[in-house]
Amino acid sequence: xxxxxxxEAPATPAVDMIDEVTPALVRGVLGLLEAGRxxxxxxAVASLTPSGVAWLLEQVSSEERRxxxxxxxxxxxPETYVELDETVRxxxxxxxxxxxxxxxxxxxxxxxxxxxIDELPDEKRPAVLAALPADERGEIERVLAYPEDSAGRLMQxxxxxxxxxxxxxxxxxxxxxxxxxxxxxxxxxVVDAEGRLVGSIKLGRMLRTKRPVPVxxxxxxxxxxxxxxxxxxxxxxxxxxxxxxxxxxxxxxxxLLGVIMVDDVVDVIDxxxxxxxxxLAGVQQVDVYADVLQTVRxxxxxxxxxxxxxxIASSVIGRFEGEIEKLVALAVLMPIVASLxxxxxxxxxxxxxxxxATGELTRANALRxxxxxxxxxxxxxxxxxVLVGVVTSLWFGDWRLGAVIxxxxxxxxxxAGLAGTGIxxxxxxxxxxxxxxxxxxxxxxxxxxxxxxxxxxxxxxxL
Amino acid sequence: xxxxxxxEAPATPAVDMIDEVTPALVRGVLGLLEAGRxxxxxxAVASLTPSGVAWLLEQVSSEERRxxxxxxxxxxxPETYVELDETVRxxxxxxxxxxxxxxxxxxxxxxxxxxxIDELPDEKRPAVLAALPADERGEIERVLAYPEDSAGRLMQxxxxxxxxxxxxxxxxxxxxxxxxxxxxxxxxxVVDAEGRLVGSIKLGRMLRTKRPVPVxxxxxxxxxxxxxxxxxxxxxxxxxxxxxxxxxxxxxxxxLLGVIMVDDVVDVIDxxxxxxxxxLAGVQQVDVYADVLQTVRxxxxxxxxxxxxxxIASSVIGRFEGEIEKLVALAVLMPIVASLxxxxxxxxxxxxxxxxATGELTRANALRxxxxxxxxxxxxxxxxxVLVGVVTSLWFGDWRLGAVIxxxxxxxxxxAGLAGTGIxxxxxxxxxxxxxxxxxxxxxxxxxxxxxxxxxxxxxxxL
Numbered sequence: 001x002x003x004x005x006x007x008e009a010p011a012t013p014a015v016d017m018i019d020e021v022t023p024a025l026v027r028g029v030l031g032l033l034e035a036g037r038x039x040x041x042x043x044a045v046a047s048l049t050p051s052g053v054a055w056l057l058e059q060v061s062s063e064e065r066r067x068x069x070x071x072x073x074x075x076x077x078p079e080t081y082v083e084l085d086e087t088v089r090x091x092x093x094x095x096x097x098x099x100x101x102x103x104x105x106x107x108x109x110x111x112x113x114x115x116x117i118d119e120l121p122d123e124k125r126p127a128v129l130a131a132l133p134a135d136e137r138g139e140i141e142r143v144l145a146y147p148e149d150s151a152g153r154l155m156q157x158x159x160x161x162x163x164x165x166x167x168x169x170x171x172x173x174x175x176x177x178x179x180x181x182x183x184x185x186x187x188x189x190v191v192d193a194e195g196r197l198v199g200s201i202k203l204g205r206m207l208r209t210k211r212p213v214p215v216x217x218x219x220x221x222x223x224x225x226x227x228x229x230x231x232x233x234x235x236x237x238x239x240x241x242x243x244x245x246x247x248x249x250x251x252x253x254x255x256l257l258g259v260i261m262v263d264d265v266v267d268v269i270d271x272x273x274x275x276x277x278x279x280l281a282g283v284q285q286v287d288v289y290a291d292v293l294q295t296v297r298x299x300x301x302x303x304x305x306x307x308x309x310x311x312i313a314s315s316v317i318g319r320f321e322g323e324i325e326k327l328v329a330l331a332v333l334m335p336i337v338a339s340l341x342x343x344x345x346x347x348x349x350x351x352x353x354x355x356x357a358t359g360e361l362t363r364a365n366a367l368r369x370x371x372x373x374x375x376x377x378x379x380x381x382x383x384x385x386v387l388v389g390v391v392t393s394l395w396f397g398d399w400r401l402g403a404v405i406x407x408x409x410x411x412x413x414x415x416a417g418l419a420g421t422g423i424x425x426x427x428x429x430x431x432x433x434x435x436x437x438x439x440x441x442x443x444x445x446x447x448x449x450x451x452x453x454x455x456x457x458x459x460x461x462x463l
Numbered sequence: 464x465x466x467x468x469x470x471e472a473p474a475t476p477a478v479d480m481i482d483e484v485t486p487a488l489v490r491g492v493l494g495l496l497e498a499g500r501x502x503x504x505x506x507a508v509a510s511l512t513p514s515g516v517a518w519l520l521e522q523v524s525s526e527e528r529r530x531x532x533x534x535x536x537x538x539x540x541p542e543t544y545v546e547l548d549e550t551v552r553x554x555x556x557x558x559x560x561x562x563x564x565x566x567x568x569x570x571x572x573x574x575x576x577x578x579x580i581d582e583l584p585d586e587k588r589p590a591v592l593a594a595l596p597a598d599e600r601g602e603i604e605r606v607l608a609y610p611e612d613s614a615g616r617l618m619q620x621x622x623x624x625x626x627x628x629x630x631x632x633x634x635x636x637x638x639x640x641x642x643x644x645x646x647x648x649x650x651x652x653v654v655d656a657e658g659r660l661v662g663s664i665k666l667g668r669m670l671r672t673k674r675p676v677p678v679x680x681x682x683x684x685x686x687x688x689x690x691x692x693x694x695x696x697x698x699x700x701x702x703x704x705x706x707x708x709x710x711x712x713x714x715x716x717x718x719l720l721g722v723i724m725v726d727d728v729v730d731v732i733d734x735x736x737x738x739x740x741x742x743l744a745g746v747q748q749v750d751v752y753a754d755v756l757q758t759v760r761x762x763x764x765x766x767x768x769x770x771x772x773x774x775i776a777s778s779v780i781g782r783f784e785g786e787i788e789k790l791v792a793l794a795v796l797m798p799i800v801a802s803l804x805x806x807x808x809x810x811x812x813x814x815x816x817x818x819x820a821t822g823e824l825t826r827a828n829a830l831r832x833x834x835x836x837x838x839x840x841x842x843x844x845x846x847x848x849v850l851v852g853v854v855t856s857l858w859f860g861d862w863r864l865g866a867v868i869x870x871x872x873x874x875x876x877x878x879a880g881l882a883g884t885g886i887x888x889x890x891x892x893x894x895x896x897x898x899x900x901x902x903x904x905x906x907x908x909x910x911x912x913x914x915x916x917x918x919x920x921x922x923x924x925x926l
Contacts, residue, residue, distance in 0.1 A: 051704035185667040204648040241514035243726035263706035273736030281813035331794035350744035
């Protein structure tokens with residue numbers, strides 16, 4: 001046994017993309033490309049994994065990408081297209097003709113091929129489908145008929161179905177002889193005469209069982225299965241909750257249609273987490289690779305909504321013009337109340353959005369959760385009221401101003417706790433993704449309440 | 464082949480936690496618990512998966528949880544502890560004595576057992592370790608010697624090592640006879656006489672190969688491996704990039720130490736995504752289950768920092784008290800400039816933080832990225848300057864005021880683009896997690912610049 005402490009600086013390089021595709025390699029490839037040494041470009045890239053090549057293509061400029069794809073096209077592993085960022089993939093597919101894309105699709109699993117073809121512009125898709133052999137075209141069209149982001153889209157049809165009347169020996173012999181059985185089979189699925197799912201057998205279990213044993217003796221019938229129309233978020237939940245490597249997909253009659261593998265689910269989990277993060281900030285997707293105009297367009301709607309709420313908040317201030325003229329300190333201090341409320345509300349909101357996404361927050365514990373956040377808002381409100389009140393009293397030499405701003409802070413932090421939980425819960429109940437629109441409503445409320453409470457109390461008590 | 468359109472409303476229920484542990488079931492269990500019908504409580508819970516039981520324990524109040532654990536203890540699957548939220552797990556472990564915990568740890572994989580024991584309070588840990596048999600204690604202590612969040616902690620030691628001089632037949636016979644081989648083996652790992660990793664063989668591949676073939680003929684030597692000290696974020700990257708189901712872990716001499724399975728990586732991916740989301744909002748973790756005082760304490764630091772920057776922004780406004788007294792419209796409008804800047808900056812910041820986390824943003828494309836965000840800021844600045852300027856001119860009947868606020872908006876949105884990319888890139892370069900602290904700096908900058916640009920320009924041009 002080696003001493004872990006000594007392993008801190010390993011001699012073995014990690015096989016991380018960042019290590020695989022070094023800046024030096026990117027520069028090297030671009031140098032060869034510019035020099036027109038196409039063969040050497042292909043050789044330099046040949047040793048990379050599909051993810052590595054995808055990564056390389058993402059790192060370079062649009063112009064370089066187009067040239068690189070033209071050179072690499074004949075030798076490229078089609079998995080590379082699957083691994084590419086969406087924006088970059090659109091660009092790369094644009095540089096390929098229908099025959100190239102069809103050839104790539106034929107080498108991919110049905111789910112990946114369908115996803116690739118689905119992303120093509122409408123005018124290009126028929127040509128690519130037409131370039132495919134009839135049976136593969138049929139398979140892909142069947143997948144594309146399922147709703148986007150459903151289990152039907154994620155599943156692959158390549159799987160091992162075992163008739164329930166077979167013995168272990170028959171299965172083993174069949175596996176040995178089947179010409180195109182993939183190596184990475186982990187579970188065998190047992191089906192009855194109507195094609196309905198009976199259960200699964202892990203390959204390891206089968207290997208350890210004697211040949212004459214009927215498969216029904218070792219089949220595990222208590223396995224989760226997913227309806228073909230299940231949303232991908234639900235798929236991710238099931239994989240997480242049951243720690244699955246693969247999960248069978250069935251139709252409404254329990255007939256086995258396909259299998260979803262965990263690596264596709266990892267992508268879904270990444271995607272869903274990213275969606276929440278981006279939605280809260282008002283960004284449509286990670287647009288690192290989108291061009292300037294796309295980015296400007298995609299960010300504008302959120303800023304527009306924000307501008308609308310900012311004008312509403314301003315109109316609240318406008319009602320107190322007279323008071324501000326008399327006591328200009330009000331103008332100096334009012335952003336503090338609004339800002340504290342916005343931040344405290346965002347904390348509650350983020351926890352609520354994430355807890356709704358992971359399923360930790362449900363109707364069963366919603367009331368307790370809102371109550372807790374209200375109390376947290378009240379307690380933080382008290383502490384910060386004292387702090388802000390004292391600083392203000394010292395700064396402006398006016399304890400009454402300090403008392404007013406303190407009261408406004410308590411008020412706004414309680415409202416922030418209520419709005420930060422109530423808004424996402426309400427949107428969720430209405431079937432709207434709480435990540436997308438919560439933030440706008442929240443800051444609108446904490447700004448308006450912040451200004452109103454502070455200026456209103458000041459007008460009432462000080463002037 | 465069934466018609467997908469018909470499958471929209473499946474008869475098969477999805478095996479989702481939310482469906483498995485219904486509010487009715489929670490109420491039912493609590494009713495039985497209150498009535499003291501312990502046996503029936505155990506029966507009601509017996510059919511649930513460990514995730515389901517964990518979910519049930521999370522849904523109830525602290526008091527109910529304590530009672531429920533006392534009743535369920537004898538029949539509980541130890542996996543349940545692994546599936547629990549951290550805060551809830553601490554509470555549950557607190558209700559168990561050392562012997563119970565040791566008994567649970569013995570039934571878990573080494574990695575899960577070590578994680579469980581690591582989480583115990585310092586005073587309880589020695590007693591639990593002492594209650595374990597010497598060999599299992601040794602295994603767990605070895606795992607705990609690896610740094611937290613490293614591959615060494617994630618790996619399990621249960622794996623199939625095959626000597627490189629064996630034939631396929633020998634391996635199959637050994638698998639058939641080994642008394643405690645787990646069913647869910649997917650890859651066999653081939654090692655040389657010194658225990659160094661030679662490569663892996665997928666179980667499916669082995670099954671399809673004739674018995675006399677030496678394993679070295681079918682071993683895949685080009686498989687990724689992870690150094691035992693690799694950080695869990697790197698582990699996740701490798702699994703994602705190579706679409707792995709399992710990955711061997713080696714020491715600095717390439718000796719095989721263990722294997723990481725994809726289900727543990729799914730948890731890591733979830734955790735990392737959650738960390739980014741929470742850090743950006745200034746929340747330490749999803750504290751749905753934390754009590755009020757814990758939550759108040761964990762949220763306070765961020766609000767304090769925010770308060771500090773709010774006072775700085777206020778002091779900027781304070782410098783223009785005279786101007787605001789003369790033209791109170793300045794006080795009414797100034798939050799608009801700050802708010803637009805803050806939101807535009809957050810958009811750029813969130814994209815940058817996520818792109819840094821996924822490795823899409825690197826030194827190779829950092830300059831291009833900053834340049835793009837500056838341009839986006841400038842273009843959005845122009846559009847919003849026109850919009851805000853026109854509305855302001857109409858509202859206050861003063862086109863010069865409109866021109867000034869427009870100019871301030873352009874200025875603040877360009878600064879927002881620069882700060883939203885520059886801050887996370889800078890923090891990342893200094894080795895600080897950009898998600899944790901970017902937000903504070905960003906809003907400090909956009910508030911100060913927003914107020915300064917608008918009030919400064921107004922003082923200079925209007926008064």
